[in-house]
Amino acid sequence: MAASEGSVGAVFAALLRLMRTYPGLLALSIATGVASAALALAPHLAVAYAVVELLGPVPDWRNILAAGLAAAAAVVLRHALFGVSTASSHIVAFSCLYDLRIAIAERLARVPLGFFDGRSKGQIRSTLLTDIDSLEDGIAHLVPETSAAVVTPVVAFAIMLLIDWRLGILALLPTVLGIALMGRLMAQSETATRRHFALMARLNEAATEMADGLTTVRAFNQDGQAVRRAKSVFRDEVRLSDEWIRAAVVPGTTAQVILSSHLLFVGPAGLLMVAGGLIPFSTLAAFLFVAAGMNDLFAAIQGIAHRVGRQAQILERIEALRRAELLAEPSPGKAISDSSVTFDRVSFSYGTRCVIDDVSFSVAPGKSVALVGPSGSGKSTIAKLVARFHDAASGTVSIGGTRVQDCASDRLHAHIGIVFQDVFLFGGTIAENIRLGRIDATDEEVRAAAKAARADVFIDRLPQGFRTHVGERGYGLSGGERQRISIARAILKNAPILILDEATSFADAENEALVQEAVAEAARGKTLIVIAHRLYTITHVDEIVVLDRGRIAERGSHEALLGLGGLYARMWRAQEKTRHLAHGPREAAQ
Numbered sequence: 105m106a107a108s109e110g111s112v113g114a115v116f117a118a119l120l121r122l123m124r125t126y127p128g129l130l131a132l133s134i135a136t137g138v139a140s141a142a143l144a145l146a147p148h149l150a151v152a153y154a155v156v157e158l159l160g161p162v163p164d165w166r167n168i169l170a171a172g173l174a175a176a177a178a179v180v181l182r183h184a185l186f187g188v189s190t191a192s193s194h195i196v197a198f199s200c201l202y203d204l205r206i207a208i209a210e211r212l213a214r215v216p217l218g219f220f221d222g223r224s225k226g227q228i229r230s231t232l233l234t235d236i237d238s239l240e241d242g243i244a245h246l247v248p249e250t251s252a253a254v255v256t257p258v259v260a261f262a263i264m265l266l267i268d269w270r271l272g273i274l275a276l277l278p279t280v281l282g283i284a285l286m287g288r289l290m291a292q293s294e295t296a297t298r299r300h301f302a303l304m305a306r307l308n309e310a311a312t313e314m315a316d317g318l319t320t321v322r323a324f325n326q327d328g329q330a331v332r333r334a335k336s337v338f339r340d341e342v343r344l345s346d347e348w349i350r351a352a353v354v355p356g357t358t359a360q361v362i363l364s365s366h367l368l369f370v371g372p373a374g375l376l377m378v379a380g381g382l383i384p385f386s387t388l389a390a391f392l393f394v395a396a397g398m399n400d401l402f403a404a405i406q407g408i409a410h411r412v413g414r415q416a417q418i419l420e421r422i423e424a425l426r427r428a429e430l431l432a433e434p435s436p437g438k439a440i441s442d443s444s445v446t447f448d449r450v451s452f453s454y455g456t457r458c459v460i461d462d463v464s465f466s467v468a469p470g471k472s473v474a475l476v477g478p479s480g481s482g483k484s485t486i487a488k489l490v491a492r493f494h495d496a497a498s499g500t501v502s503i504g505g506t507r508v509q510d511c512a513s514d515r516l517h518a519h520i521g522i523v524f525q526d527v528f529l530f531g532g533t534i535a536e537n538i539r540l541g542r543i544d545a546t547d548e549e550v551r552a553a554a555k556a557a558r559a560d561v562f563i564d565r566l567p568q569g570f571r572t573h574v575g576e577r578g579y580g581l582s583g584g585e586r587q588r589i590s591i592a593r594a595i596l597k598n599a600p601i602l603i604l605d606e607a608t609s610f611a612d613a614e615n616e617a618l619v620q621e622a623v624a625e626a627a628r629g630k631t632l633i634v635i636a637h638r639l640y641t642i643t644h645v646d647e648i649v650v651l652d653r654g655r656i657a658e659r660g661s662h663e664a665l666l667g668l669g670g671l672y673a674r675m676w677r678a679q680e681k682t683r684h685l686a687h688g689p690r691e692a693a694q
């Protein structure tokens with residue numbers, strides 16, 4: 105966006121673009137803001153008029169009184185207009201913030217899910233909350249205040265030029281000089297502002313990490329280290345703010361002094377002109393009263409200059425999310441004929457690191473494949489390529505004979521149900537969380553899905569059953585219970601392809617048995633791709649694909665792979681030994 109270039113014009117253009125959906129209110133805010141600012145000069149003009157009258161040969165007290173009353177009325181009107189201006193600009197601002205949040209949320213819902221891999225949640229949260237909130241200053245204050253701050257000096261200078269053009273030009277010089285200096289100041293402070301905001305994102309991350317990771321940190325007795333890390337970011341923040349203020353204070357004050365110095369130029373020059381008989385004293389007095397009315401406005405201009413720089417960087421970060429590259433959508437998308445899944449010579453890299461290398465396999469409709477292999481071998485990445493979280497760098501991933509890139513994303517996602525190992529539950533009721541599988545499902549359907557997922561018994565035992573609120577991320581439920589809610593979602597969705605990232609650990613055998621039953625229920629009649637960590641759960645699948653460093657090392661049935669005596673057989677023996685030790689010989693033999 106143009107605002108990222110940081111120029112004042114670009115920032116205002118970007119802010120006005122955001123506000124253009126509310127043209128009536130925007131115009132009202134600017135017009136009343138400008139009128140209010142122009143009226144700021146009225147008392148000065150009234151005093152100037154009264155002084156000229158007083159210094160005249162026959163002062164007319166009625167005129168002087170009228171000037172006083174006009175000044176009082178102008179003050180009241182000025183404040184009333186200012187109230188209208190800020191009220192309407194705030195209505196526009198809060199509507200714009202809402203629009204932006206919705207636009208970004210809709211955008212984020214359509215970007216490839218891989219977009220989130222490279223970004224910290226803290227950064228996204230900071231932009232969605234803090235940055236968009238900070239835009240309120242730009243929209244509600246900056247635009248009307250700036251229009252007003254520009255108009256008042258222009259009107260004042262016009263009046264000053266009318267009173268005496270020579271003094272008017274003299275008063276203009278320090279303004280030009282001060283504004284030029286302020287421009288340089290803004291350019292200089294841009295780097296500092298940028299560093300400050302980068303630090304704000306780190307602050308946000310540190311705070312999120314502290315809140316989210318508190319349990320882990322405490323469990324490992326690392327509270328000291330976590331606090332030290334957070335403290336170091338907090339200290340950096342103070343240091344940087346200090347540097348920032350120190351860097352801005354000298355040039356800022358200089359610009360302010362120069363901007364306010366017009367009276368220093370005009371006063372002596374005007375007195376010389378009076379002494380030389382070029383102008384009467386009453387003209388100088390009137391001029392000085394109008395010129396004095398400019399001082400507050402110069403201070404306002406300086407504040408505005410600083411805020412524009414800040415807004416430029418806020419807009420830049422907001423735009424990065426608002427313009428995030430979308431998944432290329434085919435138009436119209438091709439049909440998906442069945443629920444088969446095929447990988448044909450697929451390779452994929454995260455950055456420059458190749459993690460899937462020339463992988464080919466296929467699963468026929470209603471059949472099952474298990475992806476196994478050491479940690480980091482690429483199992484989850486393969487599952488993500490099926491659901492098009494990322495696009496393959498080469499080769500094709502297809503569903504029902506259609507490349508995933510050729511399917512409209514809603515149709516693609518309607519075909520795939522995913523059960524992640526790390527189950528995400530929203531803060532809401534259990535029923536709402538299950539209904540995520542199909543928004544229009546009836547209460548009976550939700551209950552039936554929960555029953556099929558072996559979740560109904562524990563849900564009914566909760567204080568408010570299906571209406572029980574689960575906290576953020578499912579706080580208050582066990583891992584196995586969360587897993588079964590997530591399986592209930594998939595059962596409710598009833599998509600023909602099921603991708604299952606198998607949970608690695610369970611607190612007890614009962615929970616594990618229930619999840620296994622739930623999985624069997626969810627997978628009934630579906631094409632199943634299961635990422636398996638515990639090999640004894642997948643001995644029955646149609647094909648096992650063994651991955652090693654992104655390549656297919658072996659494939660076949662459980663028995664065939666054991667007979668091969670390779671990686672799978674070694675993994676199986678290692679796991680059986682552990683199971684044997686954990687459960688005793690009888691259970692392991694079952």
Ligand SMILES: Nc1ncnc2c1ncn2[C@@H]1O[C@H](COP(=O)(O)OP(=O)(O)OP(=O)(O)O)[C@@H](O)[C@H]1O
Pocket residue numbers: 221222454459477478479480481482483484485486
């Ligand atoms: N978002 C990412 N950015 C960069 N590298 C990634 C990303 N996600 C995964 N990787 C890397 O890609 C490789 C494959 O990861 P993947 O998660 O597919 O493996 P996995 O076999 O599922 O591992 P695990 O069994 O531990 O879950 C790993 O080396 C991992 O570090």
